[in-house]
Amino acid sequence: MDFKTLKTFQMIVKYGSFARAAKEMNYVQSTVTMQIQKLELDLGVQLIERGHGKEFRLTEAGRLFHDQSMQIVKNMEQIQTSLSNLQLGETGHIRIGVTEPTGSYRLPGILKEFMSMYPNIRISLEYANTPTLTERILSGELDFSLCSAPDIGNDLYFEPLFQEEFVALMPEDHPLTLKAVLAPEDIRGYRLLITAETCPYRRRLEMVMQETGNLSLDTMEIGSMTALKFFVENGLGIALIPKIIAEPAAAGTTIRTISGKLIYMTFGILCKASAYPLQLASQKLYQYLKLHLSEQSTL
Template sequence: MDIKTLKTFQSIVKYGSFIRAAQEMNYVQSTVTMQIQKLEKELGVQLIDRRNGKEFQLTEAGRIFHDHSLHIVKSMEQAQTTLSNLQSGETGHVRIGVTEPTGSYRLPVILQRFMSDYPNIRISVEFANTPALSERILRGELDFSLCSAPDLGSDLYFEPLFQEQFVALMPVSDPLALKSDLTVDDLRGHRLLITSATCPYRRKLEIAMQETGNVTFETMEVGSMTALKFYVESGLGIALVPKIMAEPASAGTTIRALKGSFIHMTSGLLCKASAYPLQMAGRRLYQYLQQQLSE
């Protein structure tokens, strides 16, 4: 039994004629007759009582089966549409991971536009640092992530898209606020607010410090990147934070540029190497993020 045969049966009932059904289905009449004979054989019952060559009526079994066939065809058509949309990337569920500040400052607006264009695609967003997101991708718990580059040697594919530029965020009362831009030496003697040891931004900062001459600083660890600016507001120290997160400066704080390429972080799209290129809805979202974030 296939959907074409069911539609033929429904067309016969709708038009009350084998000939008219054949015309509507673009079949020869013998094809329609053979389809109904095959259907009755498969079901083991007579569906149509043929009184003569032109007139017929449904048997009781035919009436019952016709009612059921309407639901069957509708369900099959819906399933076909869903599978077609799934294959083309028009529907599905995409699980993505994201680090801060991208997750809070860049992603919401992009996802809002994407989901307006593709309302049948459901998206789940998981926040974590790059090492944790890498593990979840390898375990198959995430389709891909928007984060910094992973450690070398992992079974992951990373595509860089943009650089997160850092600035110095400080209280307006700090003497360094009198300068227009800063160097590493300017930060000596000032407390630096830093993120946790597992944070890629913290590691990048430490590498940059070492490259400038192994300068040591007084530090205070704050476990959340997004919380740093509130600690700066309270006068607890200076934070080197992504520019997108610092602007505009909140009350009581000010922003200063860092000279040269003192610190920046490359961010991009990360997925399992064996899963690249992504398929279906994941591919659709991946390509959309590529376009939006590399502009």
């Protein structure tokens, strides 16, 4: 007893005709007849009583078999559709890692459009910094991530997509508002709000500050990149943050551009080198993100 035979039996009952069932299944009628004969032989019961001409009726066993096999046929059809969609990349579960501010400021709108196009694709998001996401990718817990460039080495593939522009955000009465453009050395002597020690941007910030001779700074560590602006609003210091977070400037704060190496930081898509190019649904989402994120900035 196989799925095709079950479906043939259901079609015969549905249309009340061996000939119509054969047409719908794209079989010759003799094939349908042989399938039903074999099905009855396998089950050891008669399912259909043939009358004169094309007439037939279901036996009691036939009615029972019809009722209980109907859901089996529906389930198998659903499985076939799901497997077909999987091969086309139109179903599946994708696990993505993402850093801020992309996760909160760019991704929701893009994913809304993508998921309306592919409603059978399920997406899970994990928010973390680049080092943590790198470990999760290497361990196989994430399919890919949207983050800054990882440390050189490891089994990783990184494709740059856009440059995150950073600006200085400060209280509107801060002395540095007198300058139209800030250089890294201008920050000396003022409290700088910084992200966690593991944040790649903070590491870069500290490296640039060392190059300019600013080895010791008055800093206050805030564990969230997106939270920095709220601490600036309350006059706790200045922060160098992505422009997309800073704009529009909240009441009581002012934005200034930054010169030198702190202007941009490259962000892109990170995955295992051995997993690239990605497959099925992950590849569809990868290409969609690549298109829409790269539109937002040029490298």
